[in-house]
Amino acid sequence: MSSAHSPSQNHLLAALPAAEFDRLAGHLELVPMPLGAVLYEPGEQLQHAYFPTTAIVSLHYVLESGASAEIAGVGNEGVVGISLFMGGDTTPSSAVVQTAGHAYRLERRLLKHEFDRAGPVLQLLLRYTQALITQMTQTAVCNRHHSVEQQLCRWLLMTLDRVPSGQLVMTQELVARMLGVRREGITEAAGRLQHAGLISYRRGHIAVLERSGLETRACECYAVVRTEIGRLLSDVKPRQRLSAVA
Amino acid sequence: MSSAHSPSQNHLLAALPAAEFDRLAGHLELVPMPLGAVLYEPGEQLQHAYFPTTAIVSLHYVLESGASAEIAGVGNEGVVGISLFMGGDTTPSSAVVQTAGHAYRLERRLLKHEFDRAGPVLQLLLRYTQALITQMTQTAVCNRHHSVEQQLCRWLLMTLDRVPSGQLVMTQELVARMLGVRREGITEAAGRLQHAGLISYRRGHIAVLERSGLETRACECYAVVRTEIGRLLSDVKPRQRLSAVA
DNA sequence: CCGCATGTGTGTCCCAGCGCACAGACGCCG
């Protein structure tokens, strides 16, 4: 595993015109993202926006009761901290590192400055935000109407898109917390998937064996989000490595 | 009921600096919004953005199975058609008039133009968008964890904020479709609320009698969204008539 | 003012998912 880091590992940054990219590059700071790290908590003033390269961040909402659910996930296709350029500065949700890795971060001030420029950077960020909105709406509908197994498949697929190896380091307990369901529900669903030969797992490690099987069992939500990301971020710079967007 | 229409009945428009407001005013077109009218369908290119004054619009998502759910609602505090300035042009969801009334609409081209100006108009729109995002995330979590009754209360309260009279024209069937639940579930929940003296209804009409009671029974989601709208849109222009924001 | 479409109230059955409780099983660390 080569550890050569580059901002262009993040699709948003990679999609920027060279001039814009160069302008920002000097200000990007590579930071490690350990599992469980909290990038921000509800109402907290963000100091940086994070462009993940290998890390995956989960936008999470915790209710007063302690129950929680993932709102959306952000990997190397996006950025964490949209409220910085949206103007609200904070959000009622939090952001937690779901898969350890790295990200490039940009200071709050610099990002806010992008708003005034109203250039390609802002345009790209807003498009991404719309894709994120799609993800959120889909999550809302999915939560309402789809089974735990369908959602698990969707979640695995989305994570898979951000982890090329297909080897996820993830306990069932954590997955349950992501989806906002009972741990036992995941055990059962995952058991069925393993039995069907689609995945295999052992104590905190999940390996996807047959991606297509997951796609069959997943709800439409996965495809919708995937397609929408492709649509919104493709014509900015046609060739990204979103791979198999269909 | 005075039928004097004015763009300033929409809080976003009203919050604009005078110069900006005047610039747009000439291009705003007052349109009636009949119940059930579809402003856009999934994937459809929007031709206008709508700033409701008395109408309420429901952002809606319909699954392949036919099941559906409201993603968020837009009243005189907001605007329908954010994808126009976000850059995506279309969304996978649709927008349907949930309560008849009026709105001012603005042509696509003009709104897109606002993006390039990167002025107060865009800033306000983006802030509103963030509030909308909050509403969507809250919907997602609410769908996961809260009971039908709690959600009904939340929905009633949010609608109430947009209908000063407290007299809603709305069948249980429709409410059910909004929340993405069974009609019978609404019948039961509404029955309990009526029994408790909080609301009264008859064949397609719902009257709220005791707002505070609904607030008690609603989940936290209502307050979160309400507070966030207040926070995000208040310091643009302090005095809006969002009334009792708490 | 009658009738029928359209809302609303019930009741019954069923099941996914929750809460809880505990039994194994793995694997890391001393």
Added chain:
DNA sequence: CGGCGTCTGTGCGCTGGGACACACATGCGG
């Protein structure tokens, strides 16, 4: 290599909500 913490499997009973099936109201249009 042994022990313990963590993760996973399983078995309850319970319940909210879904699907379906009617019976009854209501009020609009003819």
